[in-house]
Amino acid sequence: MTEIDTLLKKRISRRAALSTGAKIGIAAGVAAVVAGVGGYAAGTVATPAKVETVVQTVKETVTATAKPPARFKLFFATHATPHPFWDAVRKGAVEAAELLPVELQFPFMEEFSGERQAEFMRQALAVGAHGVAITAALPDVVRPLTQEMRNKGIPVIAINTDDPSGKTPYMSYIGANLYEQGREVGKAALTYGILKKGDNVVVMISEPGHVGLEARAKGILDVMKENGITGDKLDVGKEFTRVQSLIKSYLQAHPGTKGIFGADAYTSGSVGELVRLENLKGQVVAGGFDVHEQILNNIRDGWMTFTHDQQPYAQGFYGVVELYTYLHAGIYPMNINTATGIIDKSNVASHIDFAKKGYRG
Amino acid sequence: MASPLFYLELARQRIFFFKESGALLAALAVFIFLSIQIPDKLFHFRSIESMLILLTQKGIIAVAMTLLIISREIDISVGAVYAFISTLYASLIAHYGVNEWVALILALLVSLPIGFFHGIVTTKLRVPSLVVTLATFMMWRGIVLGIWGASPVSYGEESTALTILGGTFLGRAGFNFSFIWLIILIIIGWVILEKTSFGNKIYATGGNTIAAKEMGVDTDKTKILLFMFTSFAAGLSGIIQFGHLRLVAAIAGEGLELETIGATVIGGTSLFGGVGTVIGSIIGGFLMAEIQIGIILMGISSYWYRAIVGAVLIVAISMNLLVKRR
Numbered sequence: 001m002t003e004i005d006t007l008l009k010k011r012i013s014r015r016a017a018l019s020t021g022a023k024i025g026i027a028a029g030v031a032a033v034v035a036g037v038g039g040y041a042a043g044t045v046a047t048p049a050k051v052e053t054v055v056q057t058v059k060e061t062v063t064a065t066a067k068p069p070a071r072f073k074l075f076f077a078t079h080a081t082p083h084p085f086w087d088a089v090r091k092g093a094v095e096a097a098e099l100l101p102v103e104l105q106f107p108f109m110e111e112f113s114g115e116r117q118a119e120f121m122r123q124a125l126a127v128g129a130h131g132v133a134i135t136a137a138l139p140d141v142v143r144p145l146t147q148e149m150r151n152k153g154i155p156v157i158a159i160n161t162d163d164p165s166g167k168t169p170y171m172s173y174i175g176a177n178l179y180e181q182g183r184e185v186g187k188a189a190l191t192y193g194i195l196k197k198g199d200n201v202v203v204m205i206s207e208p209g210h211v212g213l214e215a216r217a218k219g220i221l222d223v224m225k226e227n228g229i230t231g232d233k234l235d236v237g238k239e240f241t242r243v244q245s246l247i248k249s250y251l252q253a254h255p256g257t258k259g260i261f262g263a264d265a266y267t268s269g270s271v272g273e274l275v276r277l278e279n280l281k282g283q284v285v286a287g288g289f290d291v292h293e294q295i296l297n298n299i300r301d302g303w304m305t306f307t308h309d310q311q312p313y314a315q316g317f318y319g320v321v322e323l324y325t326y327l328h329a330g331i332y333p334m335n336i337n338t339a340t341g342i343i344d345k346s347n348v349a350s351h352i353d354f355a356k357k358g359y360r361g
Numbered sequence: 362m363a364s365p366l367f368y369l370e371l372a373r374q375r376i377f378f379f380k381e382s383g384a385l386l387a388a389l390a391v392f393i394f395l396s397i398q399i400p401d402k403l404f405h406f407r408s409i410e411s412m413l414i415l416l417t418q419k420g421i422i423a424v425a426m427t428l429l430i431i432s433r434e435i436d437i438s439v440g441a442v443y444a445f446i447s448t449l450y451a452s453l454i455a456h457y458g459v460n461e462w463v464a465l466i467l468a469l470l471v472s473l474p475i476g477f478f479h480g481i482v483t484t485k486l487r488v489p490s491l492v493v494t495l496a497t498f499m500m501w502r503g504i505v506l507g508i509w510g511a512s513p514v515s516y517g518e519e520s521t522a523l524t525i526l527g528g529t530f531l532g533r534a535g536f537n538f539s540f541i542w543l544i545i546l547i548i549i550g551w552v553i554l555e556k557t558s559f560g561n562k563i564y565a566t567g568g569n570t571i572a573a574k575e576m577g578v579d580t581d582k583t584k585i586l587l588f589m590f591t592s593f594a595a596g597l598s599g600i601i602q603f604g605h606l607r608l609v610a611a612i613a614g615e616g617l618e619l620e621t622i623g624a625t626v627i628g629g630t631s632l633f634g635g636v637g638t639v640i641g642s643i644i645g646g647f648l649m650a651e652i653q654i655g656i657i658l659m660g661i662s663s664y665w666y667r668a669i670v671g672a673v674l675i676v677a678i679s680m681n682l683l684v685k686r687r
Contacts, residue, residue: 235663
């Protein structure tokens with residue numbers, strides 16, 4: 001249903017329609033400005049973040065708070081674990097929170113756990129958060145609590161990982177289209193002159209069941225299949241020794257493997273180390289996702305071929321901004337695709353300094 | 362002339378005489394199965410090396426864990442101590458330029474008071490070791506994150522010391538040195554448990570603490586020393602793996618506590634204390650490693666690993682109980 005359809009159905013006055021239309025126009029404009037400022041702050045040297053200015057159907061009335069609090073309480077109830085990637089997301093959120101009258105809570109969990117994320121979401125309800133950002137890595141876990149928050153009038157947005165089914169009622173998604181990101185990595189891998197028809201690839205996953213990582217792996221493997229290349233997903237966990245031993249055995253069992261990919265920041269960090277330890281430089285395409293310092297150094301030194309960037313800092317920064325602008329000015333949250341593209345040896349240098357400063361992950 | 366049934370019974374009794382029989386039979390069964398299914402892949406140098414690296418990582422800790430569990434205590438902080446000590450070691454040489462051997466001594470010295478702390482709180486304050494080490498499981502990894510952050514610490518310089526600790530001699534065709542350290546630890550653990558009076562004290566402490574005390578065994582001291590040995594082994598395993606990978610991060614050793622305890626239990630060590638052997642735990646660790654690698658070599662989805670290990674755990678424990686009852 002389009003915005004006009006909604007307005008007609010509600011039979012609202014011309015003035016009200018103009019007012020709502022103006023809000024959406026302002027929303028699109030603000031998103032563009034915010035994206036530009038955020039992209040600059042994030043140190044985006046490559047392509048700026050794509051801002052999807054698709055007008056969304058406003059499904060509920062924005063009601064102005066009678067007496068807004070001096071500072072809005074925002075809670076990021078995500079599946080964030082200790083890693084440079086999530087450090088960058090939190091840095092973005094913290095720096096945005098410092099610019100705005102908001103109090104931010106952004107806890108990390110020890111390891112990927114749906115139960116822990118649900119606990120964070122219940123904690124957000126308990127502390128009376130005015131706005132909440134979630135990740136939908138385990139949609140069935142976050143869906144009922146998201147619905148409960150929405151029923152209570154709490155705005156909820158998703159960052160980093162969306163629910164592909166579209167059933168989780170968050171208001172917007174800030175992050176990469178993870179299946180498309182996987183396809184882009186697959187397509188990029190074919191351009192380095194190593195992979196050919198009949199070869200094999202392997203995609204390492206550290207968190208099996210994480211819908212975003214499964215989507216990325218599927219994206220890569222779909223492109224390979226379309227080009228006559230076979231491939232497997234491999235659950236390797238995060239622990240380096242285990243990753244290295246398992247992938248070494250896989251390569252021995254599948255000698256035709258010419259592509260090794262990490263589906264996430266953890267396994268992508270291990271890809272370069274594996275190429276180094278097994279002395280596979282130039283023999284395989286070694287790709288992955290995200291841009292923390294270890295990955296960038298490996299690309300610079302030739303141990304890794306390329307990575308795909310999704311700008312985690314932007315996910316945290318815009319997450320805070322979107323919740324604040326909704327609470328403060330009724331600006332409906334918008335989808336933002338934070339993925340920018342491929343980083344390889346040709347453009348890696350410009351990203352390393354920002355990674356050292358914690359803006360990349 | 363005795364009947365064939367007599368010889369069958371005799372063979373059964375001899376097989377089940379050893380405490381490690383259950384784990385050994387399971388490991389042999391899996392090995393024979395893999396030998397038939399994928400002989401060319403299994404008997405490849407790289408496969409064996411991969412198994413041995415996985416075995417070494419958990420085996421070194423399992424040696425000490427076996428002794429500790431026999432004394433009726435447990436340490437679930439080993440994965441976190443592994444991360445803490447190996448990151449400390451990496452930081453000393455990478456950030457502060459400390460000589461690799463000096464750093465090894467310093468880092469391992471730090472591991473001892475960690476174990477001492479676990480032991481003192483457990484024995485003197487009477488807090489169950491499961492609770493104490495659950496708390497420090499979070500604490501030590503948290504300290505790693507607090508001090509060094511989530512980014513890995515790496516060391517790319519040439520180093521003979523690191524090669525001796527966990528590197529590979531003769532390039533790719535060579536053999537990973539870390540396995541030698543496991544053998545040394547196995548010998549130490551076996552000698553302590555089977556050939557010294559301290560070994561008898563360990564069995565006595567875990568078998569019946571009150572009776573052991575009445576016989577003059579200082580059970581608290583025994584346990585404290587074993588906690589120290591366990592932290593030491595966890596730290597050493599972490600440093601050896603750093604020697605191998607030249608990289609360590611806060612995530613290092615994640616899940617190692619369960620794998621180590623799993624290997625120990627599969628190997629016939631009773632969680633109720635008083636029973637167990639070092640060799641059994643190593644066989645248990647080998648069984649886990651061969652399943653982990655075997656699944657990949659056979660082309661089975663690695664998503665099945667946890668389910669298969671769980672099933673093997675139940676079978677091995679049942680076999681051990683069967684052996685014990687007979």
